[in-house]
Amino acid sequence: MSVETGTASMFGDVEQVSENQMVLNMGPQHPSTHGVMRLLIEVDGETVTKCTPDVGFLHRGVEKLIETHDYRGGITLTDRMDYTAGPSNNMGYLMAIEKLMGMEDEIPLRAKLIRTAVAELSRLASHHIWIGTHALDIGAMSAFLWSLREREKILYLFEQACGARLTTSFMRVGGTGPHDVPESWVENVDAFLDSYTLDELNSLLTGNEIFQSRTRGVGVIPAEQALSYGLTGPSLRGSGVDWDLRKARPYAAYDMIDFEIPVFPEGDVYARYLVRLNEMYQATRIVRQCMEHLRDLPADAPSNADRPDLVPPDVGRVPFDMEAMINHFKLVMHGVQPPQGEAYFGIEGPKGELGYYFVSDGSGMPYRCHVRSPSFVNLGIMEDAAVGGLIADTVALIGSIDIVLGEVDR
Amino acid sequence: MPLGSGILKGFATVFKVGARKPATVMYPENVRDIAYRFRGQVGMRRDEVANGLTCVGCGLCETACPNDVIRVDTSEGEDGTRVVDRYLFDVGRCVFCYFCIEACPVDALQRTHDFHLVTEDRRGLVIDGFKMIDIYEHDLENRSLEDQNIGPGTRPRLWFGDD
Ligand code: SF4
Ligand code: SF4
Numbered sequence: 001m002s003v004e005t006g007t008a009s010m011f012g013d014v015e016q017v018s019e020n021q022m023v024l025n026m027g028p029q030h031p032s033t034h035g036v037m038r039l040l041i042e043v044d045g046e047t048v049t050k051c052t053p054d055v056g057f058l059h060r061g062v063e064k065l066i067e068t069h070d071y072r073g074g075i076t077l078t079d080r081m082d083y084t085a086g087p088s089n090n091m092g093y094l095m096a097i098e099k100l101m102g103m104e105d106e107i108p109l110r111a112k113l114i115r116t117a118v119a120e121l122s123r124l125a126s127h128h129i130w131i132g133t134h135a136l137d138i139g140a141m142s143a144f145l146w147s148l149r150e151r152e153k154i155l156y157l158f159e160q161a162c163g164a165r166l167t168t169s170f171m172r173v174g175g176t177g178p179h180d181v182p183e184s185w186v187e188n189v190d191a192f193l194d195s196y197t198l199d200e201l202n203s204l205l206t207g208n209e210i211f212q213s214r215t216r217g218v219g220v221i222p223a224e225q226a227l228s229y230g231l232t233g234p235s236l237r238g239s240g241v242d243w244d245l246r247k248a249r250p251y252a253a254y255d256m257i258d259f260e261i262p263v264f265p266e267g268d269v270y271a272r273y274l275v276r277l278n279e280m281y282q283a284t285r286i287v288r289q290c291m292e293h294l295r296d297l298p299a300d301a302p303s304n305a306d307r308p309d310l311v312p313p314d315v316g317r318v319p320f321d322m323e324a325m326i327n328h329f330k331l332v333m334h335g336v337q338p339p340q341g342e343a344y345f346g347i348e349g350p351k352g353e354l355g356y357y358f359v360s361d362g363s364g365m366p367y368r369c370h371v372r373s374p375s376f377v378n379l380g381i382m383e384d385a386a387v388g389g390l391i392a393d394t395v396a397l398i399g400s401i402d403i404v405l406g407e408v409d410r
Numbered sequence: 411m412p413l414g415s416g417i418l419k420g421f422a423t424v425f426k427v428g429a430r431k432p433a434t435v436m437y438p439e440n441v442r443d444i445a446y447r448f449r450g451q452v453g454m455r456r457d458e459v460a461n462g463l464t465c466v467g468c469g470l471c472e473t474a475c476p477n478d479v480i481r482v483d484t485s486e487g488e489d490g491t492r493v494v495d496r497y498l499f500d501v502g503r504c505v506f507c508y509f510c511i512e513a514c515p516v517d518a519l520q521r522t523h524d525f526h527l528v529t530e531d532r533r534g535l536v537i538d539g540f541k542m543i544d545i546y547e548h549d550l551e552n553r554s555l556e557d558q559n560i561g562p563g564t565r566p567r568l569w570f571g572d573d
Contacts, residue, residue, distance in 0.1 A: 073476030076507045142424055149433045156445065163449035163521075169507045178512050182447070203423045207416030318515045325515060332470045332513045 020045040024391070028057050034133060034398065035405025039382070041394065048394055051386035053379055058409035066369040070335040071097055071173065074366070079167045081373065082407040085126040086168040087118040087158065088349045095251060096345035096356035097173050100338040106305040110297055111175035112253040117189065117290035118161065118170060119252070119347070120283040125154040126350035127280050134273070134399035135205055138214045143204050153192055161185055173336050174311045175304035186291050193288055198280055206277065215269040219385045219397035222267055229381045233352025233374050234279060235401045238272030240265030245348040252347075257289045269400040276402070310336055335364045351375050351402050371410060375403040444523050449506045452499065453522040453546025454539050463539040464518035467494040471510035471519060479504045497539030501527055522549035 020043075027038040036057035042050035062081055066074040078093040079086030098104055132147030155165035161181045162170040171177055205211050221231070226239040236243055244261045246254045262278035264271035304311040312331050313324040338360045346355035352374025359368040378401045386394045435442045457464040467484035479500050487493040511519045524545050529535055537545075 069476050072474070072509065076476050076505050076509075142427075146427065152433070156443070159448055160445040161447070163445070163447040163508065164506065167505065167507075169505075169509075179447070200423055200427060204420045208420050209414060209416050212416070312512070319517075328513075328515055329468075329470065332474050 021049070026391075026394070027054075034403060035408075037379075037403075037405055037408065039394065039398075041386070041391065043391060046390050048386050048389055048391060051382055051394065053382050055376070055379065055405070055408050058405045060410065062410040063369050063371055067366050070364045071338075071366065072335050074369070075172070076167070076169050079169060080406065081371065081410055082126070082349065082351065082354070082375070082404050083166055084129045084404055085122040085350045086164075086166055087122040087170050088126075088347065088354060090168060090170050091115050091119050091252070092345065092347040092349065092354045093356050094171055094173055095347060096343055096358055097336065097338060099345045100341060100343035100358050100360055101173070101310075101336070102339075103174070103305060103307070103310075106307065107175060108302045108305060109253070110180075110294065110301045110303045111171075111305075113290045113294050113297075114161075114176055114181055114303065115171065116253040116257070117287050117294075118158070120286045120290070121154050121157060121189075123350040124280055124283045124287075125151045127276050127283075128154070130276060130350075130399075130402045131201060131205075131273075131280075134396075134402075135211070137395050137399045138211060140205065140208075140211065143201055146200055146204075150196065153196070157185070157189055157192060160188060172304075172311070174307055175302070177304070178312060180303040186294055189287060189291055193284055193291075196284065198277070198284075202277065205273070212270060214392075214396055215273060215400070218269045218393045219389060219400060220266070220268045221381060221385050223265075225384060226267070226381070229384070230377050231352070231381060231401075232377065233348065233350070233402075234272055234275040235352065235378050235381070237261065237263045238275045238400075239267040245346060245353060251345075253290065253293070254286075256293070257286050259286050259289075269396050272400045272402075337362065337364050346372065349374055351404065351407070352378055373407040373410060375405075375407040376410075379403050379408055447521075448523050448525075449508050450522045450549070451501065451524040451527060451545055452504070452506075452508070452510060452542065453520045453524070453549060454497075454518055454542035455520050455546060456543045463494055463497060463543070464516060465494050465497055465514075465539060466516055466518070467492045468515060470513040470515060474509040474513035476507065476509065477503045477505060480510060494539070497542075498536055499538070499542060500536045502532065502535035520546050522546055523552075524549050 022043060024041040024043055025038060026041055028036045038054040038057070040052040040054060041048055060080075062077050065077055069077065075090055075093060078089040082089050095104070098107065128147040128151040132144035135143035158168055158170070159165050162168050162179060221235070221239050223239045223241050226236050226241060231239070232243070240263060242261060242263045245251070246259075247261055259282045262275050262282065264274050308327055310331075313321070313327050317324040318328045319325070338358075340360055340362045342357070342359045344355055344357040346353045348354075353372065354374055355372035357368075357370040357372070358366050361367040381401060382397065386397055389397065455464045456462070465482065467482055469482055469484075472480045472482055481496075481498040482494060483496040484492050485495050508521070511521060522545055527535075
């Protein structure tokens with residue numbers, strides 16, 4: 001008797017309907033699955049008749065781990081989910097805790113602006129990874145290398161702001177935490193924006209006939225289907241649905257910033273490409289405006305909420321000041337202790353709605369944490385969208401819904 | 411637009427960009443710029459008076475660390491003060507979040523730019539406080555001093571007036 005593996009039965013009984021039919025395993029180490037994901041594809045000749053994503057290879061139990069850490073320790077886990085956009089994850093996590101504590105209004109403007117700018121920079125970095133790997137899947141090598149070159153500059157900005165390129169652990173509950181951005185950061189970001197250009201990638205891909213023939217009319221997701229699968233982010237806006245949390249429920253400093261939401265109605269891979277490309281142009285606009293607002297702020301504008309029970313005292317004072325010392329010890333030992341209750345907060349991450357849900361029992365550790373990760377939800381569309389296309393179209397489709405397996409499996 | 415003009419446009423860009431200097435840094439020979447705030451291996455400051463660990467054994471770093479990297483063993487000294495017997499740091503578990511440095515009330519733990527963490531043996535990843543002092547002092551020598559003060563939160567904090 002042959003050994004039955006668990007995943008083989010996911011397929012049910014494979015009925016032989018034609019001679020050309022066969023089952024194809026794509027992954028878990030296929031380069032175009034962007035990580036360790038396995039796609040079980042049933043093909044009839046070259047045409048996909050059924051597609052089942054098999055996820056979980058990268059499961060690390062992040063949600064459970066967050067429940068075993070205090071609220072501060074959880075920050076280090078969040079940027080390991082969507083590692084292409086660490087600061088966005090940090091931000092969603094912290095804003096959910098702030099909502100749980102009912103202190104959204106107390107976040108000072110400076111912290112909001114820095115959060116917005118950093119989130120948009122991470123959107124740029126994430127979209128650079130996406131545009132590079134997506135183009136690489138389709139066969140364009142230069143776009144990948146140029147993307148990573150530009151992304152490196154963004155990561156260097158993160159490093160200047162907080163010390164790490166990918167696993168940023170940036171910001172704390174109540175503001176930016178003890179590390180406000182350095183004084184020279186605003187100029188560095190401006191210098192980056194001045195030298196930054198998307199036109200190279202644009203001229204390489206957008207008008208390219210080969211790229212278009214690989215992406216136009218491929219993997220079409222109609223708007224109703226996108227909505228019923230719960231797609232969010234660029235994958236939804238590529239189907240013509242104008243929904244973006246930054247406009248629909250403005251958070252951080254997005255309500256004071258002028259930007260547009262690109263929407264394309266075609267629903268194919270090319271439309272999603274255009275959405276993301278235009279989003280990158282918008283992201284540079286947003287960052288530039290944030291920098292202008294930051295420069296207008298007075299030099300001594302606070303970057304942390306005025307809450308001694310949450311925000312540690314100035315570290316320089318600690319050895320000399322008894323109250324500060326006590327406060328510091330109390331905060332490190334007990335951390336943030338939100339009141340009993342529950343809260344959900346979603347931000348518009350680079351890949352879609354990135355939501356965190358917390359249940360608090362009043363202690364220093366979350367009683368329950370759940371992450372609504374956009375990659376995981378968006379991946380569900382593979383089952384429908386891949387059917388009827390060719391195997392090569394499946395590759396283009398995976399690229400276009402922009403998944404990160406660290407976030408899918410958590 | 412005639413067919414193929416999009417590809418030709420791409421080619422033109424490729425030639426234009428190809429003429430530029432490459433952005434690659436040939437790593438072992440050259441190292442890219444490292445920002446001052448770069449979070450490398452955690453170092454420790456030498457106590458100038460006792461010529462030993464600055465750590466007073468309060469255990470805050472142990473509590474703040476999300477990954478149980480640090481272990482501080484203390485005992486009561488002759489005059490009733492707390493004495494640090496052993497300070498252990500497991501580099502293999504550290505995620506370089508620097509929560510420990512934020513927590514340390516006496517600035518014993520310090521930022522370094524050291525990212526050469528390779529060892530031949532897993533046991534070599536567990537280092538003690540004196541090794542951390544070496545790492546910190548070696549790192550200070552190789553770092554220019556003026557970039558130590560570039561903004562709030564990163565100024566060198568010296569206490570007990572030894573500046
Ligand atoms: S840097 Fe973070 S993980 Fe490493 S010892 Fe300090 S607190 Fe622990
Ligand atoms: S926080 Fe500082 S003083 Fe306290 S045990 Fe850790 S290193 Fe020593």
